[in-house]
Structures are given as C-alpha cells and as structure tokens.
Amino acid sequence: MTDTSAPIPGEQPDRMFPKLTPEQVARVALQGEIRSVEAGEVLVEAGKQTTRFYVVKTGQIDVVRVSCDAEELVAIARAGQFTGELNLLSGRQSLVQLRASEPGEVIQMAREQLLGLVQADSELSEVFMRAFILRRMELIARGIGDVALVGSSNSAGTLRIREFLTRNGHPYTSIDVERDPDVQELLDRFQVHVEEVPIVICHGVNVLRNPSNQQLAECLGFNDAIDRSQVRDLVIIGAGPAGLAAAVYAASEGIDVLVVEGNGPGGQAGSSSRIENYLGFPNGISGQELAARAYTQAQKFGARILIAKSATRLHCDRKPYSVNIDDGSQVQAHTVIIATGAQYRRLPLENLAQFEGAGVYYGATFVEAQLCSGEEVIVVGGGNSAGQAAVFLARTARRVHVLIRSAGLKETMSQYLIRRMEDHPGIVVRTRSEIVALEGSDHLDHVRWRDNQSGEIEVHPISHVFVMMGANPCTGWLDSCLVLDDSGYIKTGPDLSQDNLSTAQWPLARGPYFLETSVPAVFAVGDVRSGNLRRVAAAVGEGSNVVSFVHRVLSE
Structure with a gap:
C-alpha cells in the first residue's frame, strides 16, 4: 500500500493491486451487480462489518485511514482494480474507509457471492487471494489498523x-x-x-x-458475522494444525463447518519459530505462518471460525450435540471433532505464575525474541520444539543454555537440530540439569539450576526462560464424556477396548471408525488423541483423514 507522499496509481505493486482484464471483469459482473456511485459516497465505513466487495468499472475509489483528527490516503482503486483484504473472507470490521472520489460505476458483490466466486473460478481466486494476503501483510507492516x-x-x-x-x-x-x-x-x-x-x-x-x-x-468484532444459533454439520474444537486441516477439507467438500478456538490459529505449533522438516517447505516455515495460511484457506472455502472462545463442556448425551462456550452460549452440530491439542508442562516451582509472561515463556516467536536480544536465555526441554527455539533464539541472544534432565538428545530430537546446536558457539547443552528456583520481583532476574549428577546448584542472572518440556492434553473440559487413556489423552478407534465401549454404552452395531471416540460422531485428532505421533505432519494428516469419516457418519 502507499501513502500520500508516494505516487499512488500506476506505481502500486501489480500483485497487491492488480488490474483485471476485461474478460475477468466480465466474469465478475456475471456474479455481481453493476451500480453507479457518486463523488464522496462512502461504500464501506471503517469499523463496520465488511460485507461488500467492489470492482471499479469507471471512476475511482479511495482507500482511506480515518483517525480522530486526520485522514490518510492509503491506496487508490481505478478502473479494473478491486477493493478488499482478508477481512472480506471473515466478515470482520473494516480497517479502512472506502470512498468514491469521483462519479463512476462499480460491480458490487456480497461477501457470500465473493466466496462462491473464489471457490469456483481458480484464476480469479489466485488473483484475489494473493492480493488480499499481500494487503493484510502491508497493513500489519505499517501498523494500519484500529x-x-x-x-x-x-x-x-x-x-x-x-x-x-x-x-x-x-x-x-x-x-x-x-x-x-x-x-x-x-x-x-x-x-x-x-x-x-x-x-x-x-x-x-x-x-x-x-x-x-x-x-x-x-x-474488534472478530465474531460478529457468525451465527451461533445455526445447527452445523460439523463443529471443530481447536484451530491447531489438525483442526485447521479438518476445517479446510470439510469446508472444501461442502460440509457446513464452525471452528471454536480459545486463542488464535496455530495451537502449540503456532509457537514454533521454524519448522524445517514439514513436507514441501525445504527452507522451513514458522508455525505462525503455516497456521495463518491454513486459517485463510479455511475461510476461503467458507468455514466460520470463532476466536477467543473456549469450549467448556460437551453434551454427549443428546443429538444434535451441544458444546458450551465460555461466554455462556452454546453451539450445536451433528458431528464434532476435538482438536484441542496439548500444552507444555509447567515447571514444578511455587512462584512460577509470578513470572509467566514476565520472564517465563511457552513459545519462541519473533515477539518473544525481541525481548531478549543480546541477553542470555534458557530453553528447557529436549524435543524438536526446544531445539527449534534454541537455534532461533541463538540468532540474537548472547548465549542459549539448553537444560535437559536426560543424558543426551538423540532419543528425543531430530538429528539435523542436534547438529545445528552442536555447531553453534552460542548454544550450550546442559544434560542432567533442571531449574530449581526463579528469583525476581516484577520480572524474572535470576535463575538457579542444579546439576543432578554432581548435585551442584548454580545461580545465573538470566531473565528469560523458555519452557518446552513434555505436554499435557487439553481434555479437562470433557468432564468424563469420552474414554481417555491413563495420561488423559482421548482414545479412538482400535484403541477402544470392548470394556471401554461397554462402559460408554456404545449404541451402534458397527465399531468406532479409526479416529472416532467412544461417542458416535465425535472424533479426536492431533496431539489430544491417544497414540498421536506428536508431529505437525501427523496432525495435518489426521485432520484431513477424519473428514472421510465425518461424511460417512452424516450419511448414516
């Protein structure tokens, strides 16, 4: 996007502000409505729900950032160009005002018509989606928002x-x-x-x-456009890799999908700085970027996603199934997929809560890395997530101490990460070691760790600890509705014994499908499922595979 000091029209990047061909404009016109606009007419108000998409036939539409005491011209759409960014897919509030600066004609489309067009027309889909994503990236880079x-x-x-x-x-x-x-x-x-x-x-x-x-x-009106009273074909609890994969495949195959997510897309994988062993990304991809792409993809196919809304109870004794949300509302569906994942274990220290977010972190993204540039940090854990965090933080931190309780990393970490850590002069792996105390007032300022082999305790002036050790499944909200294993993970398919099914009063002549729980039409995928391989690729695979079983259940 451009500002008023830059040459606005022809200088805009072609990919961010492409000009449609006459033939492409004609295809859009078949789905929309041609209408006249007057100079000064406001087509979309900043802060209002985004429900309209415009292609300019003649005239000019200004994209304006409106603040309390000033206006900033962000971009211009002229003949053949179109408005909108990612908020159009979700129906969220517009971040800018769209205003005609001269009389002309536009093609107007409702949000639902636009979604239908991008799903049916692959060429226009590529043009629109690429522009929407690049525009959102530019808004983020320039801090243009509300x-x-x-x-x-x-x-x-x-x-x-x-x-x-x-x-x-x-x-x-x-x-x-x-x-x-x-x-x-x-x-x-x-x-x-x-x-x-x-x-x-x-x-x-x-x-x-x-x-x-x-x-x-x-x-911010994240969820204003979502109708919670509608009984859905499918409700997915959790928008990590497994839940997002299920949403993409289900929505793309015509299933009416609602996703309920307690925080933001990505789950535990969203806190990974760089995943380098995920198929198709030889240079690696951050967990956040992978989640953002999947999130946009799910919305493109029509999946609706409730953000910052956590499931608190599953009513598995009635159909359609009901899920309680933490704001007191309920959502209903004929099938349910549980993809709530797992959370890193917490350090067994009495004053841990005092420093969580103020020196103790459970993710290593650019947000956290900015806080500890040039300083010493500690990473606790011996799995791939801990290794990825150590390598990432070592780019800017003065030194990274990796603390593990075992004698080595070979059994728990990929070899490529072990090699990188061994070759990096700023990373020190401390085996058979664990943190025994955290010290500080408003923020962590000292850490005590113990060498379990010698019993020696060291004190270090370190203010940043990244905890990535083990995981506990997010199943506490299920309230004994489903059969769990001894560690609290959800048992599915062949892992459910006959005794399990008898206790759960399984009502069908057939047994549970592979990813189906002890309750018919309720499935579990990803890290929350007993026997899951704890890999992003495995979670995505389960999320995509489970949709075939959802189809079977819906047709029964």
Missing part, C-alpha cells in the same frame, strides 16, 4: 495481547511507555495512568485496561 497497544516490555499482559493480535493477523500500533517520549501526551488524552498498562485503545475511542483476549476480540 488498535493502539500502550504497554511495557516487562509486562506479562502486554506480551499476551501482542501475541494474541499477532496470531490473529490483526494490525496494531505498539507504544512502549518506557521508550516512547510522547507517551504521556497520549495517556493524558485518554485519561489513563502509566500504572494501568497494558492499555488498548480500540477504534480510537474505546479504552480497555489490560483486557482479556475475549474482551479484545469483542471490541
């Missing part, structure tokens, strides 16, 4: 909000109270105090003091 985050790098709440907005691909402006010289003027303007950070200014008017992710999603 959110200003006033926070501190030492604040756990600030980190949580940054991660939430980043995971959900929402542009925001970040203001650090410890570094920005003009922050007091902003605080005075909105009558807030520095002690109240983090503060989120939503739409330039709503001031939220340390809002929860749910409150932030509500203010």
Whole structure:
C-alpha cells in the first residue's frame, strides 16, 4: 500500500493491486451487480462489518485511514482494480474507509457471492487471494489498523495481547511507555495512568485496561458475522494444525463447518519459530505462518471460525450435540471433532505464575525474541520444539543454555537440530540439569539450576526462560464424556477396548471408525488423541483423514 507522499496509481505493486482484464471483469459482473456511485459516497465505513466487495468499472475509489483528527490516503482503486483484504473472507470490521472520489460505476458483490466466486473460478481466486494476503501483510507492516497497544516490555499482559493480535493477523500500533517520549501526551488524552498498562485503545475511542483476549476480540468484532444459533454439520474444537486441516477439507467438500478456538490459529505449533522438516517447505516455515495460511484457506472455502472462545463442556448425551462456550452460549452440530491439542508442562516451582509472561515463556516467536536480544536465555526441554527455539533464539541472544534432565538428545530430537546446536558457539547443552528456583520481583532476574549428577546448584542472572518440556492434553473440559487413556489423552478407534465401549454404552452395531471416540460422531485428532505421533505432519494428516469419516457418519 502507499501513502500520500508516494505516487499512488500506476506505481502500486501489480500483485497487491492488480488490474483485471476485461474478460475477468466480465466474469465478475456475471456474479455481481453493476451500480453507479457518486463523488464522496462512502461504500464501506471503517469499523463496520465488511460485507461488500467492489470492482471499479469507471471512476475511482479511495482507500482511506480515518483517525480522530486526520485522514490518510492509503491506496487508490481505478478502473479494473478491486477493493478488499482478508477481512472480506471473515466478515470482520473494516480497517479502512472506502470512498468514491469521483462519479463512476462499480460491480458490487456480497461477501457470500465473493466466496462462491473464489471457490469456483481458480484464476480469479489466485488473483484475489494473493492480493488480499499481500494487503493484510502491508497493513500489519505499517501498523494500519484500529488498535493502539500502550504497554511495557516487562509486562506479562502486554506480551499476551501482542501475541494474541499477532496470531490473529490483526494490525496494531505498539507504544512502549518506557521508550516512547510522547507517551504521556497520549495517556493524558485518554485519561489513563502509566500504572494501568497494558492499555488498548480500540477504534480510537474505546479504552480497555489490560483486557482479556475475549474482551479484545469483542471490541474488534472478530465474531460478529457468525451465527451461533445455526445447527452445523460439523463443529471443530481447536484451530491447531489438525483442526485447521479438518476445517479446510470439510469446508472444501461442502460440509457446513464452525471452528471454536480459545486463542488464535496455530495451537502449540503456532509457537514454533521454524519448522524445517514439514513436507514441501525445504527452507522451513514458522508455525505462525503455516497456521495463518491454513486459517485463510479455511475461510476461503467458507468455514466460520470463532476466536477467543473456549469450549467448556460437551453434551454427549443428546443429538444434535451441544458444546458450551465460555461466554455462556452454546453451539450445536451433528458431528464434532476435538482438536484441542496439548500444552507444555509447567515447571514444578511455587512462584512460577509470578513470572509467566514476565520472564517465563511457552513459545519462541519473533515477539518473544525481541525481548531478549543480546541477553542470555534458557530453553528447557529436549524435543524438536526446544531445539527449534534454541537455534532461533541463538540468532540474537548472547548465549542459549539448553537444560535437559536426560543424558543426551538423540532419543528425543531430530538429528539435523542436534547438529545445528552442536555447531553453534552460542548454544550450550546442559544434560542432567533442571531449574530449581526463579528469583525476581516484577520480572524474572535470576535463575538457579542444579546439576543432578554432581548435585551442584548454580545461580545465573538470566531473565528469560523458555519452557518446552513434555505436554499435557487439553481434555479437562470433557468432564468424563469420552474414554481417555491413563495420561488423559482421548482414545479412538482400535484403541477402544470392548470394556471401554461397554462402559460408554456404545449404541451402534458397527465399531468406532479409526479416529472416532467412544461417542458416535465425535472424533479426536492431533496431539489430544491417544497414540498421536506428536508431529505437525501427523496432525495435518489426521485432520484431513477424519473428514472421510465425518461424511460417512452424516450419511448414516
């Protein structure tokens, strides 16, 4: 996108602002409505739900960023060009205003018509989707949005909000109270105090003091376009790799899909800095980028995704099945896929909660890496996630200490990661070692770890610890509805014994399908499933495979 100081029309990148051919415009016109526009007419208001897509036939549409005291011309759409970005797929609130700057004609399409077009026309789909994605990336890069985050790098709440907005691909402006010289003027303007950070200014008017992710999603209208009263063919709980794969395949095959996600797309994999052994990405891909692509892909095919809404109970004794949401609402469906994944285990330390988000982290993305540039850090864990984090953090950290309780990494980590760690002078692997104490006040400032072989305890002035050891399944909300294994993972298919099925009162003549749980038409995929291989590729494979069983159940 461009600003008013740049040559706007012909200088725009072709891929971000392509010009459709006359034949392509004609195909769009077959699906839409041609209408006249007047100079000054506002087609889309900033902050309002995005429901319309426009292709300019004649005239000009200005894309304008509207703030309290000024306007910024972001881009111009002329004949053959089109409006919109990724918010069109989700029906979320528009980040900009669309305004005709001269009289002309446009082709107007409803959001549902646009989705139908991109699903049916592969050529136009490629043009539109590429432009939408590039435009959103540019909005993020330039901080053009409806959110200003006033926070501190030492604040756990600030980190949580940054991660939430980043995971959900929402542009925001970040203001650090410890570094920005003009922050007091902003605080005075909105009558807030520095002690109240983090503060989120939503739409330039709503001031939220340390809002929860749910409150932030509500203010930004993330879920406004989703009808929760509708009985769906399929509800998927969790938008990690397995849940997103299931959503993509199910929606692309005509199944009416609703996904319920408690935070943002990606699950545990979304916190991976770089996945290098995933098929088709020889240079690697971050977990966040992989999740963002899958999230967009699912929306392209019509899947609806509830963000910052957690499932709290599955009613498995009635049909259609009902799922309680943490805001007090319910969603219903004929089939359910549970893809809630697993969470890293927490360090067994009494004061751990004091430092979570303020020195102790469970993900190693660019957000966390910015906090510890030039400093020493600790990575706890011996699996691939820990290895990926160590290699990634070593790019900017002064030294990375990798603590593992075992005698080595060969049994738990891929060989390519072991080699990289061995070859990197800034990474030190400390075997048979574990953290025994965390010290600090508002933020972690010292760590004590013990060498379990010698019994010696060392104290180090380290302020950043990344915990990536083991995992516990996210099944506590199921309330004994499904049969679990001894570790709390959901048993499916052949892992369900006859005794399991008898206890669960399995009602059908057939046995459970491969990924089906002890309740008919309820499936489990990914890291939450007993016997899963704990790999992103395995999760994606299960998410795609389970859709074939969903089809069978829906036809029974």
